[in-house]
Amino acid sequence: MGYQAHFRVWRGDGEGGDLRDFTVEVNEGEVVLDVIHRLQATQASDLAVRWNCKAGKCGSCSAEINGRPRLLCMTRMSVFSESETVTVTPMRTFPVIRDLVTDVSFNYTKAREIPSFKPPADLAPGEYRMQQVDVERSQEFRKCIECFLCQDTCHVVRDHEENKESFAGPRFLMRIAELEMHPLDDADRVREAQSEHGLGFCNITKCCTEVCPEHIKITDNALIPMKERVADRRYDPLVWLGNKIGRRKA
Amino acid sequence: MSELERHAYDVLVIGAGGAGLRAAIEAREHGMRTAVLCKSLFGKAHTVMAEGGIAAAMGNVNSHDSWQVHFRDTMRGGKFLNNWRMAELHAKEAPDRVWELETYGALFDRTADGRISQRNFGGHEYPRLAHVGDRTGLELIRSLQQKIVSLQQEDQRELGDYEARLKVFAECTVTELLQDEDGRIAGAFGYWRESGRFVSFEAPAVVLATGGIGKSFKVTSNSWEYTGDGHALALRAGAALVNMEFVQFHPTGMVWPPSVKGILVTESVRGDGGVLRNSENKRFMFDYIPEVFKDKYADNETEADKWYTDADNNRRPPELLPRDEVARAINSEVKAGRGSPHGGVFLDVSSRLPAEEIIRRLPSMHHQFKELADVDITAQPMEVGPTCHYVMGGVEVEPDTAASRVPGLFAAGEVSGGMHGSNRLGGNSLSDLLVFGRRAGAGASAYVQGLTERPAAAPETLARAERSALAPFDGEGGANPYGLHMELQQVMNDLVGIIRKSGEMAQALEKLEALKAKAAEVTVEGHRQFNPGWHLALDLRNMLLVSECVAKAALLRTESRGGHTRDDFPGMDAEWRRKLLVCTASGDGVEASAEVVEKPQVPMRPDLLDLFEYSELEKYLTGQELTGQSGASRGEGS
Numbered sequence: 088m089g090y091q092a093h094f095r096v097w098r099g100d101g102e103g104g105d106l107r108d109f110t111v112e113v114n115e116g117e118v119v120l121d122v123i124h125r126l127q128a129t130q131a132s133d134l135a136v137r138w139n140c141k142a143g144k145c146g147s148c149s150a151e152i153n154g155r156p157r158l159l160c161m162t163r164m165s166v167f168s169e170s171e172t173v174t175v176t177p178m179r180t181f182p183v184i185r186d187l188v189t190d191v192s193f194n195y196t197k198a199r200e201i202p203s204f205k206p207p208a209d210l211a212p213g214e215y216r217m218q219q220v221d222v223e224r225s226q227e228f229r230k231c232i233e234c235f236l237c238q239d240t241c242h243v244v245r246d247h248e249e250n251k252e253s254f255a256g257p258r259f260l261m262r263i264a265e266l267e268m269h270p271l272d273d274a275d276r277v278r279e280a281q282s283e284h285g286l287g288f289c290n291i292t293k294c295c296t297e298v299c300p301e302h303i304k305i306t307d308n309a310l311i312p313m314k315e316r317v318a319d320r321r322y323d324p325l326v327w328l329g330n331k332i333g334r335r336k337a
Numbered sequence: 338m339s340e341l342e343r344h345a346y347d348v349l350v351i352g353a354g355g356a357g358l359r360a361a362i363e364a365r366e367h368g369m370r371t372a373v374l375c376k377s378l379f380g381k382a383h384t385v386m387a388e389g390g391i392a393a394a395m396g397n398v399n400s401h402d403s404w405q406v407h408f409r410d411t412m413r414g415g416k417f418l419n420n421w422r423m424a425e426l427h428a429k430e431a432p433d434r435v436w437e438l439e440t441y442g443a444l445f446d447r448t449a450d451g452r453i454s455q456r457n458f459g460g461h462e463y464p465r466l467a468h469v470g471d472r473t474g475l476e477l478i479r480s481l482q483q484k485i486v487s488l489q490q491e492d493q494r495e496l497g498d499y500e501a502r503l504k505v506f507a508e509c510t511v512t513e514l515l516q517d518e519d520g521r522i523a524g525a526f527g528y529w530r531e532s533g534r535f536v537s538f539e540a541p542a543v544v545l546a547t548g549g550i551g552k553s554f555k556v557t558s559n560s561w562e563y564t565g566d567g568h569a570l571a572l573r574a575g576a577a578l579v580n581m582e583f584v585q586f587h588p589t590g591m592v593w594p595p596s597v598k599g600i601l602v603t604e605s606v607r608g609d610g611g612v613l614r615n616s617e618n619k620r621f622m623f624d625y626i627p628e629v630f631k632d633k634y635a636d637n638e639t640e641a642d643k644w645y646t647d648a649d650n651n652r653r654p655p656e657l658l659p660r661d662e663v664a665r666a667i668n669s670e671v672k673a674g675r676g677s678p679h680g681g682v683f684l685d686v687s688s689r690l691p692a693e694e695i696i697r698r699l700p701s702m703h704h705q706f707k708e709l710a711d712v713d714i715t716a717q718p719m720e721v722g723p724t725c726h727y728v729m730g731g732v733e734v735e736p737d738t739a740a741s742r743v744p745g746l747f748a749a750g751e752v753s754g755g756m757h758g759s760n761r762l763g764g765n766s767l768s769d770l771l772v773f774g775r776r777a778g779a780g781a782s783a784y785v786q787g788l789t790e791r792p793a794a795a796p797e798t799l800a801r802a803e804r805s806a807l808a809p810f811d812g813e814g815g816a817n818p819y820g821l822h823m824e825l826q827q828v829m830n831d832l833v834g835i836i837r838k839s840g841e842m843a844q845a846l847e848k849l850e851a852l853k854a855k856a857a858e859v860t861v862e863g864h865r866q867f868n869p870g871w872h873l874a875l876d877l878r879n880m881l882l883v884s885e886c887v888a889k890a891a892l893l894r895t896e897s898r899g900g901h902t903r904d905d906f907p908g909m910d911a912e913w914r915r916k917l918l919v920c921t922a923s924g925d926g927v928e929a930s931a932e933v934v935e936k937p938q939v940p941m942r943p944d945l946l947d948l949f950e951y952s953e954l955e956k957y958l959t960g961q962e963l964t965g966q967s968g969a970s971r972g973e974g975s
Contacts, residue, residue: 117594118597121596128817132818132863135866140386142709144385144475144701145385186867195507202490203442212433215439217447229444232385233380
């Protein structure tokens with residue numbers, strides 16, 4: 088049942104730090120977060136880690152395990168062999184605050200730049216009517232728990248600080264797609280997705296989809312359809328003409 | 338004191354779950370400069386864990402539903418101990434609060450005619466819970482979060498500053514409320530989790546929306562944040578708590594593997610057809626239908642199963658009894674040796690619905706069991722057992738304004754008390770957050786608008802708060818906060834848990850005293866920057882004070898009702914229904930101690946009483962109360 092595992096955990100702050108070695112007990116059924124908690128309780132009481140629900144629902148305990156962006160609470164120890172060293176490091180794309188805790192304010196800044204849901208002007212509360220098939224597309228994106236692992240893994244910003252200014256990242260490009268596909272949203276979001284939020288940076292390598300703990304098909308269902316809508320607008324000659332003579336909003 | 342960071346607002350909301358965010362939206366819409374303090378990051382509050390839905394009598398699925406039926410169900414669920422005015426406001430206003438969420442962008446599951454779908458849940462007579470699969474809490478918090486962002490965008494357009502009127506501060510923990518010499522609220526003092534630096538917020542009105550106390554118990558569905566902060570802050574500021582003896586153990590938490598023990602398994606599993614079985618493969622809930630519910634619940638499998646397709650002509654399955662009943666039944670089965678291999682019972686939906694339907698309706702449950710327990714719920718039963726889930730007790734408030742006894746202090750959501758009586762129905766929490774979050778925001782705004790001057794905290798209050806927060810860094814060799822926390826959880830679990838006895842609770846109180854003494858000497862290592870050991874040391878004070886309230890009130894109430902079950906007093910006593918237990922505190926910090934006194938319950942308004950049949954009231958009310966009951970109601974029941 089229980090065994091002693093070898094862990095390497097990054098400890099430090101914004102100034103710098105290094106990997107520290109720990110030998111720690113692991114029991115049946117545990118996840119990496121349990122082991123981090125055991126380290127806190129027995130060997131390193133000030134080890135900083137964010138967590139809340141411990142059930143994959145809040146998206147707080149994001150970090151990198153053996154280099155892969157993961158939720159600590161949803162990574163079971165049984166996926167590693169007993170002799171394997173488990174290395175836990177903070178998300179690389181965001182500045183470190185301390186140990187496994189990073190400054191994720193980039194994401195909150197980007198969230199605020201996406202224009203909000205624009206409710207239909209002609210419907211009062213209680214009068215909204217939508218079909219299940221029509222809400223399901225956006226519902227998939229609303230499963231997002233904002234763990235920001237997709238933002239962490241996206242190569243557009245992972246090692247390119249300079250792109251952060253003009254790129255919202257997969258999570259917030261998906262938010263635009265969610266609103267664009269909302270049956271009752273009154274705003275037009277296609278052009279801004281490209282011009283303001285950096286949709287063009289995405290070259291659909293699907294890294295975001297691979298790390299999504301909610302298994303949302305970010306690339307296939309959100310980003311590619313948005314790119315198609317942009318292409319339709321930009322390259323469709325009729326739309327182009329409509330824009331020129333000012334009869335269509337785009 | 339050197340360069341303390343200071344902010345000033347009109348309304349300060351402590352807590353950023355459903356109630357806090359709704360309160361903040363309301364205060365901002367009333368023109369207040371408003372701040373919200375999150376203990377975690379924005380959007381991570383415990384509300385995200387709510388699964389099943391929001392109860393609101395919209396009547397979209399069964400048009401017989403109305404606020405009156407919802408009110409009746411709520412009072413029955415709480416065994417008539419509820420603050421009836423809160424239950425009334427809640428039932429009347431919940432539909433508007435749900436519809437309003439759609440204007441914020443929420444996308445609920447739909448009925449065939451395009452309205453918000455509603456599902457069945459324990460204790461609700463009709464399908465009543467608006468939902469999004471089994472992740473309704475996430476939808477609620479995200480919608481509120483996004484509404485706040487949209488208000489900030491308005492302010493950006495109008496005033497050039499996103500945060501001109503509404504600001505969210507993340508990872509900030511409040512350790513003290515600030516008051517002026519007359520006891521009026523003047524603000525709050527706390528620390529940034531990230532840096533450990535202190536901060537003071539000057540505000541004439543504070544809305545507490547800090548959630549519950551579950552982290553005082555060993556097996557709980559609650560996250561680390563649920564340390565009773567608001568309950569303890571209110572007590573130390575001079576407010577009172579009511580109903581603290583009532584703690585809800587959700588009947589279905591995961592029991593295996595050990596590291597996930599306590600994590601919630603939504604009641605929707607049962608609402609959608611899931612059944613409970615013991616090791617003998619028996620649907621045991623038929624043996625546990627209490628007298629007061631006999632006419633509402635089916636006593637055989639055939640009728641129970643028919644109810645899912647024809648609810649008007651069959652009684653409900655007993656798996657959908659209120660949570661306290663189901664939790665006690667599971668507890669008894671396990672004690673009688675008919676439990677599952679890991680000490681729970683079986684919850685099976687795999688034999689009741691096709692696999693694709695289970696995945697559509699219960700996606701998070703499917704995911705959670707697959708990833709954490711290697712169980713495929715479309716093919717196998719789950720193992721479940723009771724887990725500490727919710728505290729019915731909380732700050733005593735004015736129902737209409739959410740105001741506490743302390744001028745300027747308001748409370749909404751789980752931290753407030755009264756609405757749910759002795760037991761909360763599933764789905765009534767999310768609606769409670771919205772209805773009373775809004776009322777607290779409005780109440781706080783009206784209070785601030787009525788002030789002629791802003792109360793100011795005496796400077797020594799700040800110095801004292803700072804000293805108290807730094808105490809765990811003084812000295813060496815004191816107790817380790819993690820160890821103390823585990824001891825506390827064990828005490829509460831073993832001695833003040835789901836089934837209570839006088840001797841055990843007395844023993845718990847002795848142990849709590851000993852733990853308080855150790856907590857006063859607790860020491861932590863390291864420095865102040867994001868130091869979880871220090872954070873826990875400070876949270877422990879709150880958990881200890883609140884645990885003392887729970888144990889003291891539970892010892893006094895010599896009857897069993899809802900979320901309070903006494904082995905030595907197994908019956909419900911109508912005399913006790915007329916009494917509330919009210920907790921107050923004296924002393925400060927870790928030295929604070931709780932006192933509990935009885936207070937008469939305000940009799941229910943006659944028109945509300947008339948909503949019930951006489952024969953039902955007889956089960957709950959004393960003979961003396963019944964004598965005063967009007968003839969019309971008496972006739973209706975006979």
